[in-house]
Amino acid sequence: MAVLKHGPVVPQVESLLRDRLRDGYWTPGERLPNEVQLAAEIGVGRSSVREAVRLLARDGLLDVRHGSGTFVAEPPPDSPGVHRLLRRARLLEVYEVRRALEVEAARLAAQRVRPEDIGRVRAGLCKRQELLGAEPAEFVDADLAFHRSIVELSGNALLLDLFAAAEPVLHEAITEMFRHERELPDVSDAHADLLDALERGDADAAVAATVTHLEAIVSEIRTAVSGQ
Template structure:
């Protein structure tokens, strides 16, 4: 597929896409050196600065790599997906399995590291979950449920765990909303899972890491089974 001059619009994006198409289409196989900036600029009908930014975008996607004094070489034919993109494409059950491993350990750590501020936040979060149950908004209840689990993770005082859990939230949120709606989980009283969530919070507050992790494992496994039945 020959290169053609570009139409006006976001030129850097167009240039990057055109070069990406050449790479993924096999015109420039892995190991090939890209034409120089001047040649690419003339072929695409753009300035050298536009080509430079487009090549930088390709490098950021893991498709090319500059070599000092030698030029820019193709190192892959498909872009490397970042972590958030991979999570968005993943099945919610797969994300949930990883969430379990992260959060169960976080609960154990939280029981050892919780502060007075964490205790207050945990009590408020479990009450917030109960309050959200009484409304008619499925999303509000799921948000309150996730907020409680986030508070447990925060109490572990490990910023990597906190950030990792936050990455899971968008995928988990939509999957859980759909699950609540599908199963009609908001019909019973008391709130779905209230006893186990209360036991989890009390175990963390009391410094009982074993009970906290076991209770959370049981709760998450039950939800995962429902997700897998969908």
């Protein structure tokens, strides 16, 4: 039985199944165990498995054939272009979620941050900057840790729960972005501006820095999608 962390289940099940597909645990055309079997193996409810499968089918990784079962999707002949388009479409969704969560978190954090909190946030930003150019997963770990610290400073437990629920999907999608996308904008200045806004307690500036960071990436992805 898989060991899941505390928190929302569907993102964790999706991530687990996605890892298995990427690692070749099931081969293209192979039928997956049914919902009951997967749910029992992973230790979750059938509805969680069903939703995770739906998300993977939406991304073109699974083929749900009603009455027959769920199969690993066969790579299409133009696989690289199709997969690139799907990946970029997913990234747009990821950054929509990030904007919904992190803009409000930044505003609240600027209003509620204490002087003794700034050192911890600055250390997190320094680690992020040190890992620029490192292995993507390692850099994304540091990047999301920095942003998680700001969500924590918001003092809003629900925002933090939502961020924690989205984090596995964010991590995977952003790691893939750094592995496959070229000429991504350097948003280091926006991160430094966010830290400066928090230190000054300037909520408007914190929001502006967060929007600048996220919109710079979204603009690049939209341009890439439109030129696909």
